[in-house]
Amino acid sequence: MYGNAYIDPNEKPLSILDGEDPIKLAEFEARIARGEKIEPKDWMPKEYRKQLIRMIEQHAHSEIIGALPEGTWITRAPGFKRKLALMAKVQDEVGHAQLLYSAAETLGKSREAMINDLITGKSKYSNVFNYPALTWADSCVIAWLIDAGAIINQVANAKGSYGPYGRALDRICTEESFHLKYGHHNVVTLATGTPFQRQMVQEALTRWWPPIMHFFGPSDKISNHTTILMKWKVKMATNDDMRQQFLNMYVPKIWDLGLVLPDANLKKNEETKLWEYTEPDWDEFKRVINGGGPCNAERLAVRRMAEEKGRWVRAALLNKSEKYVTPLA
Amino acid sequence: MINSLDPRIAREKINEDNTIAPLTEMDNWETYEVFHQKKRGEQHEHVGIVHAPNNEMALLFGKEQYGRRGISVNIWVVKTSNVFASDYDDADIFETVPDKQYREAGGYKVMEMINKYKKENKVK
């Protein structure tokens, strides 16, 4: 669940096409089938709008919250070059959030409303960011592998049917390629470094593997709902497809470095061409996404603090009538 | 009290159950459309949106958001509320008909006339 929004399994499935004008619906579906994009003022089914708002909003929240675990190491990055690069990456991620909030706003939900839903815990964000970056190596594993997962998701979604989301994602993907290279360079540096550095990156990888396997979300139930979202090009690939794509691209690169993944069953089945693995612990996933993870409380408290501390600045910028007065002493 | 791994957060001494008043509409100001020019001589092109309290800040945010990798030489910002757009439902206003060939370059063919003239008048 990154761009593929997390939908609570207990949520009542809407009868998705209820009350929609059949002629407009047919035109809308024909436009998508022709590969044309949907623009903000076009007619769209209520469920299309709702799913897209949820998906883009969750994606925006993930970018802004994702800046927190990585930001943990800005003050103690190993050397000036790494510090500059990490600051640039974190700035990009916050910029991605802005692009995505703007894309979601074109569907009719204000940025303020989205931020309110984030800080009250009503909206979700990518579950991986509820885990801490315990060491510098954790931030390197995040930059490489979490961003790699994000790219797979974002490249797929960039081809979706909603114009503003696709355009934001194209822009985002360009910057993500720097994140990926930066992350890989960091991991390779540690993995080919001193025994202590190697141990550090191995331990970080071991810690992050379960959240990485959770990253794309549980297998999609093949439901009417999923089928329609795929026909509308809201959902561009199943969670399992994206997980397979990720494993196929990155497990060999991890093994190349002689690093070990904590799953004895992980291997590619040469006949089916699919990766086999131990089923991730989805109860843990649900527990964490519903607030029980090690950092959920911290992440939201930090966002609330940031919003609160910025409030007077935002108000002051709006009202320029106050003149700056030179201090007397 | 949050004992964060991030020293910048730890020193803020934040309570986990801090609550704040919700953001009200316009807390994040209004939106501006951003246009950039990739290099001198090219057209400005729409790149996206920023939220800003005024023109100057919109330029600053526009530069930071869309121009931070040196791909722009110039930026315009326009309040979204000042953009008047045609409706996609009215897309048929752009349709044209085949008998408007008189306004296309391809509507003016002369080779046949020239060749006929050359043949009849034995022009080499």
Ligand SMILES: [Fe+2]
């Ligand atoms: Fe990201």
Ligand SMILES: [Fe+2]
């Ligand atoms: Fe990002």
Ligand SMILES: [Fe+2]
């Ligand atoms: Fe990234």
